[in-house]
Amino acid sequence: MALRHAVLAALLDGEYSGYQLAKAFDVGVANFWHAMPQQLYAELAKLEREGLVTGRQVVQETRPNKRLFRVSEAGFAELEQFAAAAAKPSFIRDDLLVKVQAVDRTDAGPVIEQLEERASAAGARIALFTDLLRRMRGDMDEEEFLRGGERIGPYLTCLRGLAFEEGHRDWCRHVADVLRERRPAGVRR
């Protein structure tokens, strides 16, 4: 029962179709949850059956029809309850960290490559988030926006996403450097 609240939280900013939601889950929402489209469609159907969201059909001419969803009163109540309940602790779960843990006993070459890929992927997300944050706060500066802005939830989670990606990028670079320096000069691949 965790994806359901992520979906409700994502739907707070307006109506979305399953498809649009899937897009959102690829960018901003990925800061706090990640899911594949199929999961989202299934969850939306479930939420609708339980009355936590309401959907309406939108007929389109040049494109397939779509269904837009919004959070219902019951949905808001559910979110309220969720926010008040104790949160489970969060954990990192990352293949790449497992590889680094074992790197003393495996070939470091491919791991170094993956660290570099990760670092540059993190860099791309950093640029994206920086931009997103700028757009969210408009012409205010950050302090002013956080004091008086209307919708600061997404801004705050995006800040965490940004910091996470920065930490991740820096760590990846550092580890790649360390591993490269430890390899005997002749060893490549």
Next chain:
Amino acid sequence: MALRHAVLAALLDGEYSGYQLAKAFDVGVANFWHAMPQQLYAELAKLEREGLVTGRQVVQETRPNKRLFRVSEAGFAELEQFAAAAAKPSFIRDDLLVKVQAVDRTDAGPVIEQLEERASAAGARIALFTDLLRRMRGDMDEEEFLRGGERIGPYLTCLRGLAFEEGHRDWCRHVADVLRERRPAGVRR
């Protein structure tokens, strides 16, 4: 097939029983993977059936007997292959972030409390990791250890864990401050 590699990586440092492994997964190993004891016992059994680890019975007098496991040759080969394969991207998944995303539409009180709990839990882990790192590098300084140390994998993942917890703690504190300042002076709980 992800827990299996985390278990193999955790077993690199010596022989462990399922019970000991569960302990390890509560502290250091939690930097890169998290699992409950039952999962570990199940995974160890599976790894043994497939020949990736070998177990041996240790008879104890004052305590229940235990089975200690070590990584087999086939296990090392499996890890090698895993390290060379492409890593999946990693994602944050955190209840508390979902709550913050929705905080404009819910009562901020309980969320602030949870943020503070998290911040102090993160503080405890920071102390633990700082200490762990110190013990791992012994009397060397960090740079020296990373250049010449024998087993730097766990050190590097612990560095990531430390940075993650620091980022998490700072973010929790900052968000709690922001939310507290936005609440009308009279509103408590």
Next chain:
DNA sequence: TCTGACTACTCACATTCTTGAGTATCATGC
């Protein structure tokens, strides 16, 4: 005119993770 990408969604299966309960012995402290 064909190719590939985008919109929009569905079905089915497999794996993984979580939850809750249970067994049994020993050591520690009140």
Next chain:
DNA sequence: GCATGATACTCAAGAATGTGAGTAGTCAGA
């Protein structure tokens, strides 16, 4: 002398997640 907690592990059921394939129309560019 009794409760608590540590060691050491098992079983079962269900919820959550991930994987892979498929449908079907539109649009832009080579």
